[in-house]
Amino acid sequence: MGCKLSAVRHSAPFVLASMFCLTPIAAGFGRGPATVAFDDVATAAGVANAGDPGAVAWLDVDNDGDEDLFVAALGKDRFYRNDGGGVFSKMRGSGLEKTATSSFGAAVADYDNDGWLDLFVANLDAGNRLYRNENGERFRDVTKIAKVGGGSATPSYSAAWADYDRDGFVDLYVANGTQQQVARNFLYRNQGDGTFREVAAGAGVDAGSTSSLGCAWADYDGDGWPDLFVANFGQANRLFRNNGDGTFRERAQAAGVADTGNGAGAAWGDYDNDGRLDLYVFNTNAGASADRLYRNRGDGTFADVTASVGLAEQGDGEAVVWADFDNDGWLDLFLVNRSDFSAQQNRMYRNIAGTAFADVTQLAGVSGTGSGQPAAAADFDGDGYLDLYVGNLPGKREELFRNRGGSANSLVVRLVGSNGNRGAIGARVTVVAGGVTMTREVTSASGRSSQNQLAPHFGLGASSIVESLEVRWPDGTVSRSTNVGSGVVEIVQPPA
Secondary structure (H helix, E strand, C coil): CCEEEEEEECCCCCEEEEEEECCCCCCCCCCCCCCCCEEECHHHHCCCCECCEEEEEEECCCCCCCCEEEEEEEECCEEEEEEECCEEEECCCCCCCCCCEEEEEEEEECCCCCCCCEEEEEECCCCCEEEEEECCCEEEECHHHHCCCCCCCCCEEEEEEECCCCCCCCEEEEEECCCCCCECCEEEEECCCCCEEECHHHHCCCCCCECEEEEEEECCCCCCCCEEEEEEEEEECEEEEECCCCCEEECHHHHCCCCEEEEEEEEEECCCCCCCCEEEEEECCCCCCCCEEEEECCCCCEEECCCCCCCCCCCCEEEEEEECCCCCCCCEEEEEECHHHHCCCCEEEEEECCCEEEECHHHHCCCCCCCEEEEEEECCCCCCCCEEEEEECCCCECEEEEECCCCCEEEEEEEECCCCCCCCCCCEEEEEECCEEEEEECCCCEECCEECCCCCEEEEECCCEEEEEEEECCCCCEEEEEEEECEEEEEECCCC
């Protein structure tokens, strides 16, 4: 059977616009014969340019429901518009084409709450850039007006958005430094008038003179306030707990995540479906410093479970992506390794019901051509399965791995904030289906400062109906509904 678009008003104070897919399936939920396999379609899709990408961002630029693709490079950045049918066209005159800079970070958010997603690009050598989305037609460089350039003397490696003070306007953290150079980090507080004010020192998150290569926001303690993890190269990593008053307290040592390795980035995800966000930290130039998976105990501390779940990764890490690639309800893990340094391929690990991970790289077909750098996931073809972009060093073309999919269902939740924070960055979505509870947060850039699709994706296995869906909005308000069909649902926050 096919799919039909249906608008359903529930007793909860919001409207659900859902795509109900009625195709019967055979696989069981969260277990059974689920597999994952990909085809590299970069050439056919029109995104197989050879280059030197430092970061990648999936974002629906024109609000047409398709995920477009931005590639930040060590040279000329590239923007591809999704034309549908699995094909992209290189958009010229987008306002994003810059040259002679080294771009290593890309973070997406609607910073001015106008309904169009904007883009921040972190650069190593020519000042950062903030691009305002002009009604889906082009971008305008508003860096000077917004006061977020950072200056060419400060090398910026990554950045991520979050409404840390819950005033309805997303703020921006920028991690600075390189493997050879230290710097202080920036926290730009959104003033709500198109400008920002740098407040890192006063907020307690400048991290001093460090080589901060990665940063990732998440509400790890579930108190409704976004916290911040910073990955440092050759120095202890930092975990800043949000005090809820505009300041933060450093808790990495007490929490058990102050690894002193060659930290390059991190990503949050609830891999064991216990409602608490766990943390994967990857290290570059690994040597004696392996990657780490920290399980959130729920008491403010984390347990290093890397070896016990089968993830003793010793490669030269460049990126990490949490995503449920096989739609079985459990977050899988994709890792990018620099094979030119460590002779390690990229790795895909399938999550076995939150207890262990199985290396399915060869089966999945995503080991890649080598020398990988950024990676990010999105369902670019709208078939309900998450696909994967991987960028490689010069001499190796970019890769777009299309997920072949299968018989399992999924739910994608698109959120529209009404009380500020239009993009709902930091919203927490909890879904119950087939007796399994899954939690996701709407997250700005993570991993190697790259952007997965903003809309949370939930694999549902054999379930075609979500028993309950709860959204905790960034301002703390909560919306709930029951008996939601699989497919795509848009939820608009009730006005205050």
